[in-house]
Amino acid sequence: MSLPDFQLLRPKTLTEAVARLAENPGETQIIAGGTDLIPSMRQRLFTPRYLLDIRGIPELHGIRQTAEGLEIGALTPLTVVEHNEILRHDYHVLAEAAGTVASPLLRNMGTIGGNICLDTRCLWYNQSLTWRKSCGFCIKKDGDLCHVAPGGKECWAAFSADTPPALLCLEAEIEIAGPKGTRRILLSDFYTNRGDERTRLANDEILTRVFLPRATSGYRGTYRKLRVRGSIDYPLAGIAVAFKAANGHVEDPRIAITAVNPAPLVVGGVKEKLNGKTLTTEVAEAAGALAARTARPLTTSALTPEYRREMVRVLTKRALLDLAAPERKRS
Numbered sequence: 001m002s003l004p005d006f007q008l009l010r011p012k013t014l015t016e017a018v019a020r021l022a023e024n025p026g027e028t029q030i031i032a033g034g035t036d037l038i039p040s041m042r043q044r045l046f047t048p049r050y051l052l053d054i055r056g057i058p059e060l061h062g063i064r065q066t067a068e069g070l071e072i073g074a075l076t077p078l079t080v081v082e083h084n085e086i087l088r089h090d091y092h093v094l095a096e097a098a099g100t101v102a103s104p105l106l107r108n109m110g111t112i113g114g115n116i117c118l119d120t121r122c123l124w125y126n127q128s129l130t131w132r133k134s135c136g137f138c139i140k141k142d143g144d145l146c147h148v149a150p151g152g153k154e155c156w157a158a159f160s161a162d163t164p165p166a167l168l169c170l171e172a173e174i175e176i177a178g179p180k181g182t183r184r185i186l187l188s189d190f191y192t193n194r195g196d197e198r199t200r201l202a203n204d205e206i207l208t209r210v211f212l213p214r215a216t217s218g219y220r221g222t223y224r225k226l227r228v229r230g231s232i233d234y235p236l237a238g239i240a241v242a243f244k245a246a247n248g249h250v251e252d253p254r255i256a257i258t259a260v261n262p263a264p265l266v267v268g269g270v271k272e273k274l275n276g277k278t279l280t281t282e283v284a285e286a287a288g289a290l291a292a293r294t295a296r297p298l299t300t301s302a303l304t305p306e307y308r309r310e311m312v313r314v315l316t317k318r319a320l321l322d323l324a325a326p327e328r329k330r331s
């Protein structure tokens with residue numbers, strides 16, 4: 001499949017990038033690593049008139065320690081996030097999640113900003129134009145019907161990136177630049193939980209930086225992922241867990257899930273169930289049940305919703321038990 005025609009814009013500064021975006025906001029699409037966008041353009045899911053290649057903007061690269069914690073530029077490749085020593089040590093759940101994205105080559109090209117802004121996925125959407133046309137299109141693109149929830153008016157395409165649940169567990173914030181200046185919001189306020197309008201990023205805005213607070217530095221954490229091919233696939237369910245380990249007890253626990261809803265979501269009720277507890281099998285099972293209740297997978301992927309929800313429960317329990325006894329670590 002060939003690429004549709006487009007004009008490539010290559011700003012050298014953030015100010016220039018924001019200005020170029022403001023000139024034709026509805027017709028311009030940002031490209032970072034291009035690992036998701038380019039295949040989608042070949043499938044005619046996006047046919048922007050202009051592609052804004054932001055890779056030439058130096059201030060969007062790199063990881064810096066600050067008084068508040070850690071700052072990660074939106075263009076930082078996932079390989080760097082995976083191997084960065086500070087992240088591996090102080091924000092382990094994020095480094096681990098980044099290391100499960102796609103394959104090594106895609107992690108070299110793919111960026112953390114692109115991962116956070118990743119498009120939602122569905123069996124009826126991530127297909128060629130010919131395929132989608134033969135099915136009468138769908139709500140997310142070119143049509144008005146949902147094949148996943150017939151009769152429904154909402155899009156249920158699943159948000160399927162690996163790093164956002166880890167970032168949610170760490171209470172990450174993001175910085176967004178636009179024509180009116182920059183704004184900083186909690187990542188948990190960024191997503192809409194709608195498959196079609198997936199984020200609150202306006203079409204004249206750019207995600208510039210991610211902030212990890214000092215408060216969650218040193219939290220024990222891990223990420224577990226269900227996928228068909230272990231070497232390369234998007235998650236069909238993903239679970240991030242993080243907490244402060246204190247004298248054999250769990251403090252300030254957080255669990256977040258991905259790929260089973262139109263947004264990555266923090267699991268509610270976890271603090272009430274886990275705070276101050278020792279991680280026994282019963283406690284881990286109770287947390288698994290909470291996570292499974294938050295998951296609402298539908299027939300958006302190759303595996304059944306029932307299996308994906310059950311795996312959310314199982315992987316959450318395993319993640320917690322592995323963190324309780326790291327030497328017993330399983331896949």
Ligand SMILES: Cc1cc2nc3c(=O)[nH]c(=O)nc-3n(C[C@H](O)[C@H](O)[C@H](O)COP(=O)(O)OP(=O)(O)OC[C@H]3O[C@@H](n4cnc5c(N)ncnc54)[C@H](O)[C@@H]3O)c2cc1C
Binds near residue numbers: 032033075117162
């Ligand atoms: C075979 C294959 C397997 C994959 N497996 C996984 C997987 O297991 N897990 C996973 O999470 N992902 C997976 N991906 C998707 C992708 O590789 C990653 O999500 C990657 O992090 C995307 O980053 P990117 O820089 O390439 O984004 P791009 O493709 O450049 O962009 C993705 C989207 O984000 C927007 N965007 C990018 N940067 C910004 C920014 N700074 N501000 C505003 N908008 C922005 C773009 O406009 C576009 O809509 C896979 C892709 C392929 C092809």
